[in-house]
Amino acid sequence: MAAQIVNLPSLLIGRVLTKSNTTTAIIRVLQMKLDDKFDMFFNQRIDYKAFDKREQTKVGDIVLLKKRPTLECRYPLERYEISEIIYELGRIKDPLTGRRCNGLRFLDESFVANERENQLKRLSPPPINATPSE
Numbered sequence: 001m002a003a004q005i006v007n008l009p010s011l012l013i014g015r016v017l018t019k020s021n022t023t024t025a026i027i028r029v030l031q032m033k034l035d036d037k038f039d040m041f042f043n044q045r046i047d048y049k050a051f052d053k054r055e056q057t058k059v060g061d062i063v064l065l066k067k068r069p070t071l072e073c074r075y076p077l078e079r080y081e082i083s084e085i086i087y088e089l090g091r092i093k094d095p096l097t098g099r100r101c102n103g104l105r106f107l108d109e110s111f112v113a114n115e116r117e118n119q120l121k122r123l124s125p126p127p128i129n130a131t132p133s134e
Contacts (some may be wrong), residue, residue, distance in 0.1 A: 008079060012065040013086065022055045022056065024078065040067060051081040060089035 014029035016023070017042040026047055050065050057063060066083040073079055078091070093100055100107045 002100060008067060010067045012048070012080065014063060014065060016057050016059050016063060019052070019057070023052050023064075025050050025052050025057055025082065026073075027063060027080070027082075029065075045060045048080050049075070049078045049102060050077050053081060058080060058089055061085050062087040084122065 003117055006063040012027075012029045016028045017028050019025045027050050029046050029048060031044050031046060032041040034041055048065065050063075051068065062085070063082045064084050065080040068079055068081050070079075091100065092102070094106070097106075
């Protein structure tokens with residue numbers, strides 16, 4: 001157990017699972033582990049407690065964890081801190097262009113506004129004409 005504590009990685013990427021209080025979050029990290037029997041890599045899920053000093057994360061965000069110095073740790077299991085939010089939940093950006101996207105298509109701000117107007121037009125009832133049509 002002591003060997004695992006000494007050899008902790010300095011940077012990790014994971015998803016916020018829960019927030020027990022405003023400054024502590026539980027982060028799930030996927031790591032690849034080699035299975036000697038099959039000679040293949042398999043996903044291994046590891047949960048870490050992390051310190052959220054800015055208190056900006058929500059459940060579902062993808063965050064970057066940075067190892068904290070031992071003297072700054074308030075609790076023995078809180079060895080990481082959230083250094084930045086990579087992807088907020090529901091606000092996905094293309095990493096190359098920096099534009100918002102939904103699946104394989106880009107969402108330009110003009111496109112989003114036009115799409116909302118079209119949805120409102122479809123939901124609103126048709127105008128009532130004063131003169132009857134024959």
